[in-house]
Amino acid sequence: MARRAVIVVCDSLRQDLIRPDTAPVLAGLMADACAFRAYRSVFPSTTRTSSASMATGCLPATHGLLGNTMALDEGEGLVCRSVGNPDFRQRMRRATGATLKVPTLAQRLAPHGGAVVMSNVSAGAAYFHDPDGWGYVYHRAGSFGPGLEPETGDRHLAIGIGAEGDRAMTDRFCGEVLSDRRPALGVLWLSEPDHTGHAEPLGSPAHLAAIRTADDRVAQVLATVARLEAAGDAVLVVVCSDHGMExxxxxxxxxxxxxxxxxxxxxxxxxxxxxxxxxxxxxxxxxxxxxxxxxxxxxxxxxxxxxxxxxxxxxxxxxxxxxxxxxxxxxxxxxxxxxxxxxxxxxxxxxxxxxxxxxxxxxxHGGIGVNEQNPFLVVRGGGFATARATDHPASLIDIAPTVLRHLGQPAEGMDGRALPLDPPQVV
Missing domain, CATH: 3.30.1360 (Gyrase A; domain 2)
Incomplete structure (x- = not known):
């Protein structure tokens, strides 16, 4: 029996917008699996910071990536730089001597089955899952394997941002990554509904359609996981968002x-x-x-x-x-x-x-407002309780140690803690 973990991120999806009419698959999953209703993001509640925190199990003070933008001194004084730019890793190394200050899941799992990340958000958010090339990261701005060797040709993730790109990425993730390559950890980070939420009013027909497309992608992954489980794999599935929106x-x-x-x-x-x-x-x-x-x-x-x-x-x-x-x-x-x-x-x-x-x-998003700090987190498999809604405190930084526990690996040095398998039911 192979132990494996799968993380799916529906970027910026607020917990209160998951309903049977807007996201039937997610609504059903939250009813049937273990839903952590008190789950919160980090500050700044931005995708790039969240990516680093999810990858390291640490707060920004510990891992060092402090927002979607950061001030760096590359020799001529402090200048604000966008973490989203593909070259930000190089700038950060020049300014500080390193990228992230602590190991990522990709680094920890490199000798233990490896990690593959497919991401359709900004390049910076994708690359800071694994900024130093311990595993594989696929993104439309450039895809890289161990040692940051480029993945070119058909190996590159040549997609566009938005629903169609998410669909193509999920097809490849379910077929190539989960079914064929079978890493210990697979991460799928969808651009929706964040991409549409930044360009359309929240709750508008366009935004609700984007939520539905993310729901469809989750359904694809769950169907693939069901086939893996039928073949004998023990799969921990984490489905979440990184933050909400105002x-x-x-x-x-x-x-x-x-x-x-x-x-x-x-x-x-x-x-x-x-x-x-x-x-x-x-x-x-x-x-x-x-x-x-x-x-x-x-x-x-x-x-x-x-x-x-x-x-x-x-x-x-x-x-x-x-x-x-x-x-x-x-x-x-x-x-x-x-x-x-x-x-x-x-x-x-x-x-x-x-x-x-x-x-x-x-x-x-980016702050600590009520709604941007109302993302969702639901966990299935790995010994977690079923049909359980809990208000046990949970944070984005708890995902990494939870994954490592399932995979039988230590999580020393992390700010987060593995989530309880049998948390108290909401009364």
């Missing part, structure tokens, strides 16, 4: 406001650098500017677009480093008002100077 209420040019306040020298200055992360942001400071921390906090706490500011020990409680270049973090103001389709939760977002896209009226 509706964007307004977009704020936070960097311009810092400059206008006199607390940042110029929009492109390296003294104080704001890294936008949707409904959250991280503020970095050069050594000579760290004494501006108290004034920056007072300024931000007086701004109507800011929900909460974190500094010092509060950063550690948030799972962020309380030192080094990081000075402050913030989450934006939010309310519980519904959008035009009745989906509750609106929040301000921080403008990204590198992006011209408008998210106003569409979905966004």
């Amino acid at each position: 509706t964007t209420r307004r977009t704020v040019d936070a960097t311009a406001r810092l400059v206008a306040s006199g607390l940042k020298d110029a929009a492109d200055s390296t003294d104080i650098v704001l890294a936008p992360n949707g409904t959250g942001a991280v503020i970095y400071a050069a050594p000579h500017a760290r004494d501006r921390g108290p004034a920056l906090r007072r300024f931000l706490e007086a701004e109507d677009w800011v929900g909460r500011v974190f500094a010092g020990p509060e950063l550690a409680e948030l799972g962020m480093p309380a030192g080094g270049d990081v000075l402050l973090a913030l989450t934006t103001a939010a309310d519980d008002e519904p959008n035009g389709y009745g989906v509750r939760g609106r929040a301000d977002i921080v403008a990204d100077p590198e992006s011209s896209k408008s998210y106003d009226g569409f979905g966004q």
Whole structure:
């Protein structure tokens, strides 16, 4: 009997949007398997950070990837960079001497059956599952095997983002990866409903259609797993999202406001650098500017677009480093008002100077809002209780140690803990 694990991520799918009419397969799975209703994401609640946290079982302070964007000093002072760019791994190595600070599942499992990741989100989110090439990562921007050797020709994952790309990727994942190559761990990260949620109102016909396509892809994987189990494999199946979404209420040019306040020298200055992360942001400071921390906090706490500011020990409680270049973090103001389709939760977002896209009226995430911190997690197989809904605390960082326990491997050095097999039923 081969022990194997499969993770499927429906990017940004809120738990409250899983219903029999919107996602019948997922709704049935949550009723029949073990559903962790109190499951939460990390901060920033962005896909790239979530990818690293899922891969390492660690909080951002431990693994070192601090958002969809990060400030790096590559020799000329702090500059905000997009983690989504395919070359960010190289930039991070130049600036810090490494990529992630701790081992990934791919590294831990390299001698024990290996890991294969197929991802249709940003390149950075895909590559930080395995930034140093211990296993296989397939992405439309470039696919790599052990040692970061390129997978070219028919081996490359040549797809587009969105529903059709997810469909083609899932076909290959179920056939080639799960059925033929049979790694100890297979990870499938779908672009939907995140891709549509960033471009259409939450709950709109287009967004609900995207949720349904993700539901269809989960059905494909479950059908494949059923065949593997019938052949004798013991498969742990983890189906989840990495975060939820809020509706964007307004977009704020936070960097311009810092400059206008006199607390940042110029929009492109390296003294104080704001890294936008949707409904959250991280503020970095050069050594000579760290004494501006108290004034920056007072300024931000007086701004109507800011929900909460974190500094010092509060950063550690948030799972962020309380030192080094990081000075402050913030989450934006939010309310519980519904959008035009009745989906509750609106929040301000921080403008990204590198992006011209408008998210106003569409979905966004990155902070600690009620809805973006309401992803879903359901686990099947591996000895987990069935027909169980539980409010036992659970986090994205608990997935990796849960996988390793099933595969008979140690999980030392992880911030997360393996989820209980028989958690208390919701009363």
